[in-house]
Amino acid sequence: MEIDPFIFRLSIFILSIFIGYYVVWSVTPSLHTPLMSVTNAISSVIIVGAIIAGLSGNSESVFNSSSVFGFLAISLAAINIFGGFLVTQRMLAMYKKKKKDKK
């Protein structure tokens, strides 16, 4: 008997939850805000679904009801990807250590 591929995906999912659990507990509390903005950015990897949807039209009609939703989703996810990573970068650049020579 063969195992349904769904079971493999479920295994990946469950194991990733555990990875997430341990990785996130090790995040220092002072970086919780960047954690939220970066998780925001990476969850926008949903854009891969949006791209498939956007390219689902055929050569005669690029726009059909399905691809339009795809294009909209691409824009929304892109806002998040660029916005999320850049704002995280901006925040992280501000976290500085005490300068030893500072008087």
Place this chain on the structure above:
Amino acid sequence: MISANLSAIFYLISGVLFILALRGLSSPETSRQGNLFGILGMIIAITVTFLTIGNFSSGFIYVLIFLLLGGLVGAFIAYKIPMTAMPELVAGFHSLVGLAAVFVAISAFLNPDAFNLGSPGNIKLGSLIEMSIGATVGAITFSGSVIAFLKLQGIMSGSPIIFKGQHPLNALILISIVVLIYLLCSSQSSNLFWILLAVSFLIGFLLIIPIGGADMPVVISMLNSYSGWAAAGIGFTLENTALIITGALVGSSGAILSYIMCKGMNRSFFNVILGGFGATEQSSALKNKEQKPVKSGNADDAAFLMKNASSVIIVPGYGMAVAQAQHALREMVDTLKKNDIKVSYAIHPVAGRMPGHMNVLLAEANVPYDEVFELEEINNDFANADVAFVIGANDVTNPVAKTDPQSPIYGMPVLDVEKCKSVLFVKRSLSPGYAGIDNDLFYKENTLMLFADAKKMTEDITKNL
């Protein structure tokens, strides 16, 4: 065009890079590198998707146009947004993830062939279940985040909106969602799909309106978690490993943050979610409001106290964010340090409107992160400090949480500010904080109240130092 196996491996790599991105956040030094891993993972995922489809027809150019359009808007927002508005921004971003998940699900429902899920009206059962769960959670994330955004932005009142029969209504809607998904899967009817989406939007809205402003740290973390589960649901539909891994990571990350926030308030998750906190207690607090003596002072007195101190602990709260006082505060601290006074910052887990809110603001004002301490790290130091400077915080310093079992905040971990030799409390008036209870600290012998706007008071103190 690359093979399905090869692309699956690339998606796995991008999932691993996302794990490393979160791992990097364990310390500020490695965090910037972590963010680069995240960006790299995203680039790989997007490129592989293009290569897998391999159809660079006329649609491709539109994909790029919409991608760049969104990217420009996102980049613009990221550079313009002030740090004090970070909670609103994050809530807004969550709503976009939710809506994108909904759109992808709609698209897959309308054109399942493109996703290899069957044909319209005859979608594979498993995919349909995964798709409807993804769409439902996405819709809840969207409308919930919009409400959270409006509350944080002040467009909507931060006080809880409660009406009779609220909880039974919500329970009824949640049950109907389960029934709808079941019916949808057995009938494949597109009408049911639209009704399911509408009901999910509605429940997201109803779930968040009873939750008050200061509980927003929990709400934002919870919505963060939901956005992850929505992404995972879509990931199952698309059979995409990168999405499944990311969804699970983000989902558990948000859940942990919610847990930390609830623990910081000594309240159960359900107590927060059911909402209405602060609305009921307010009346009783006003009732027994007897006149108790309060010592109040001005910037001159405060400066005098601090000048004669050898160590000062600063306790910032949401009020500091509202008054945008973080830069003025840093200047005050610089002056103190010039006088060889030891200064550190004490941050309560739920200070501000989102996890880590105060830390970001202090970092923005160039406060080195090794001067900023969490509750457990610094709480014993209050007894040895000369002055505690409470700026914009209230409930998190209330000693009642340790002494009065009747109090709604009893058992909540608080900063032991009252153990300091003297306490300077910057506040606009004696009004109670979010929990609606009086702060005993106001009436202590060693407390000096400074009634003023946080920013103005800090600037005045600096002048007097």
